[in-house]
Amino acid sequence: MGKRVEWVCEMVHTLALKPAGYTYMSIALLSLDGLLTSLIIGRVAYTEIDFTTYVRQARLFVDGERDYSRINPWNGSGPCVYPAGHLYVYAVFDWLTRGAQDLFPAQVCFGVLYLSTFCIIAKLYKMSGAPPVLLVPLVLSKRLHSIYVLRMFNDPIAMFFVYSSIYLLCRAL
Incomplete structure (x- = not known):
């Protein structure tokens, strides 16, 4: 039993704190956030x-x-x-x-934009050497979900292009 506990602790440590955990942590959090965002769109009032x-x-x-x-x-x-x-x-x-009569399609678009922005930010965090666990607050942020899918402000559209530009510049260096 001691070896299993040790293995689990090492796996959690790797996933949360080491660069090797980024891919797994990003996929898991993206999946969780996709589900959470869908629930928010479906159940929380605009x-x-x-x-x-x-x-x-x-x-x-x-x-x-x-x-x-x-x-x-x-x-x-x-x-x-x-x-x-x-x-x-x-x-x-x-x-x-249809002139803001049916908001669901826009909320879905903003949900996709939110998840796309999350992917870019995850890549930036990885490039910076930040631990994967820092992605968790993004998923749990009530404010981000509100700005993107409950209020559909214009700022997220601009920020997608800002983060994309930063990512492309960092990748080119």
């Missing part, structure tokens, strides 16, 4: 803050408005203050959600 405004702003843009001071939907949270890329992305969400 919180409207800006998503509908973003979609309505994109709709005004798609309908031909180019004056930013007039890309300000009625009953929204204000005029558009983001660059055109924001409008292009949310124009896709306008189409996917």
Whole structure:
């Protein structure tokens, strides 16, 4: 029995603290987080803050408005203050959600974006020599899940490209 306990302790130590554990820990946490994110989308109520405004702003843009001071939907949270890329992305969400009438497709997209960002961050952590156990707080973060799939803010889209750029730069060095 002592050898088994010793083996289990060594395995946990390797998975949590050594670079050799990154692949296994990343796959396990990604799978767990995929399940958790699916449960959150299915069971936790969406919180409207800006998503509908973003979609309505994109709709005004798609309908031909180019004056930013007039890309300000009625009953929204204000005029558009983001660059055109924001409008292009949310124009896709306008189409996917039928004008923010069905949020589920957008939540799935943001869930995939969240998990993709997790993968990139895991690669960055591994490159930096950080222990694999540091990935656990990402999976357990209520705030991250809220920002990505319950509120669908625009920040995660930008951060995906930031982390991707950092990863590509680090890989090239």
